[in-house]
Amino acid sequence: MAAQGFRPVYHPAGHDHALRNAVQDLRTGRWVAMARLLDETSGWDGWTRRTQVLAAVAAGTDVVHAWRTEQPGSIAATVMHSRVAVERAVRAHRAGHARTRELWQEAWTACREAAELAPADPVPWVGLLALAALDGRQRMAEHRLSPPAPMLAPGPWGLLAEAEKRDPYNREAHHRMLQFVYARSPGPLSEAVNYAQWAATSAPVGSALHALPLYVRVERYRRERGHERALDLHWVAEDAVRDAERALDTWFLFCATEEASLLDLNHLAHALYGALRFDDAARVFKALGPYYATLPWAYRTARPDDRALAEDIFLRARARCLTG
Structure with a gap:
C-alpha cells in the first residue's frame, strides 16, 4: 500500500461503485441510472449520502428537470429537485451572486414541497438546515429557536429535530447545523466546539x-x-x-x-x-x-x-x- 507510484483517487462516490456509475451517467446528461439507483437504495443513511452526491453533480445541469418532466409523479425526482435547488442557492451565496435571494426562496419552497410529498424522508429537512446557514443573522424565526441544552446557542433546532425524528443522528443534518453555527458566529469557535461535543x-x-x-x-x-x-x-x-x-x-x-x-x-x-x-x-x-x-x-x-x-x-x- 505504501509503495512508490501509488496515486490516490478523488471521486465523490468513493467506495460506492453503484453511485459511481450513476454519477457517470449523470455527467453525460442521463437520469435513468440515477432514478434506478435511488429506487434500489435502502436506509436513510445511504439515501441521504447518495442524494447529496448526485445533487452536487446535477446542480450544473438540467438533468433533474428532465427527469421530473418525464416522470412528474416521481417522489424521488421531487426530492432530488429540492436537493439541486439547495445546492444552487448555497453556491450562489458562497459566490456572492446577485440571484442568491431568489435561489434561496426557490430552494426553500422546493424543500417544503418535498417534505409534504415525502413525509418520512429526512432529506428535505436537511435541505432546510443547509439553507439556514445563509441566514447568519437569524432573521427567520425558525432559525432562532431555543437550544435543547445549556452552552448551546439559539438556532434552527426545530429543523434539526424534524430530520432527527426521521433519521436519528443523521450525519449530514448535524454537519449542516455546524455550518449554521459557523455562519452565526464568525469569530471565536466556542459555540462550534460546544455544539460538536454535544x-x-x-x-x-x-x-x-x-x-x-x-x-x-x-x-x-x-x-x-x-x-x-x-x-x-x-x-x-x-x-x-x-x-x-x-x-x-x-x-x-x-x-x-x-x-x-x-x-x-x-x-x-x-x-x-x-x-x-x-x-x-x-x-x-x-x-x-x-x-x-x-x-x-x-x-x-x-x-x-x-x-x-x-x-x-x-x-x-x-x-x-x-x-x-
Missing part, C-alpha cells in the same frame, strides 16, 4: 457524529492561517488527541468503512497522524484504499487551493504511517 457525546457507538469535533479543530486551524509552526502542536494537544482517539474507538472501529464518508475518514487519518498515532492512522489509510479527499490535507499547505500540494501532503502522511 452532538458527539449524544451519539451512539458507531455513529459518524463522533468525528464531528475533528472538523471544528480543522476549522480553527483554517481560521488561524499563518501560524504554520503551531500546526503539529495543535494536533498533539491533550484535547486533540482525546478527540482523535474517541472518533477511532467509538466510530471507526464499529462502522462499515466502505459506506463511510471519505471526508470523515480523511479527517480521522489526519487527526491521528497529527497526534503521532501512526499505527492507528495506518488502519484508516488502509480503509480508504485508493481514495482520498483534498480536505483537510490542503490546510497543511501554503496554498490550500492547490490540489497537487494537498495530494503530496496526503501521500507523505500515508507513507509515514504505512511504513511504521
Whole structure:
C-alpha cells in the first residue's frame, strides 16, 4: 500500500461503485441510472449520502428537470429537485451572486414541497438546515429557536429535530447545523466546539457524529492561517488527541468503512497522524484504499487551493504511517 507510484483517487462516490456509475451517467446528461439507483437504495443513511452526491453533480445541469418532466409523479425526482435547488442557492451565496435571494426562496419552497410529498424522508429537512446557514443573522424565526441544552446557542433546532425524528443522528443534518453555527458566529469557535461535543457525546457507538469535533479543530486551524509552526502542536494537544482517539474507538472501529464518508475518514487519518498515532492512522489509510479527499490535507499547505500540494501532503502522511 505504501509503495512508490501509488496515486490516490478523488471521486465523490468513493467506495460506492453503484453511485459511481450513476454519477457517470449523470455527467453525460442521463437520469435513468440515477432514478434506478435511488429506487434500489435502502436506509436513510445511504439515501441521504447518495442524494447529496448526485445533487452536487446535477446542480450544473438540467438533468433533474428532465427527469421530473418525464416522470412528474416521481417522489424521488421531487426530492432530488429540492436537493439541486439547495445546492444552487448555497453556491450562489458562497459566490456572492446577485440571484442568491431568489435561489434561496426557490430552494426553500422546493424543500417544503418535498417534505409534504415525502413525509418520512429526512432529506428535505436537511435541505432546510443547509439553507439556514445563509441566514447568519437569524432573521427567520425558525432559525432562532431555543437550544435543547445549556452552552448551546439559539438556532434552527426545530429543523434539526424534524430530520432527527426521521433519521436519528443523521450525519449530514448535524454537519449542516455546524455550518449554521459557523455562519452565526464568525469569530471565536466556542459555540462550534460546544455544539460538536454535544452532538458527539449524544451519539451512539458507531455513529459518524463522533468525528464531528475533528472538523471544528480543522476549522480553527483554517481560521488561524499563518501560524504554520503551531500546526503539529495543535494536533498533539491533550484535547486533540482525546478527540482523535474517541472518533477511532467509538466510530471507526464499529462502522462499515466502505459506506463511510471519505471526508470523515480523511479527517480521522489526519487527526491521528497529527497526534503521532501512526499505527492507528495506518488502519484508516488502509480503509480508504485508493481514495482520498483534498480536505483537510490542503490546510497543511501554503496554498490550500492547490490540489497537487494537498495530494503530496496526503501521500507523505500515508507513507509515514504505512511504513511504521
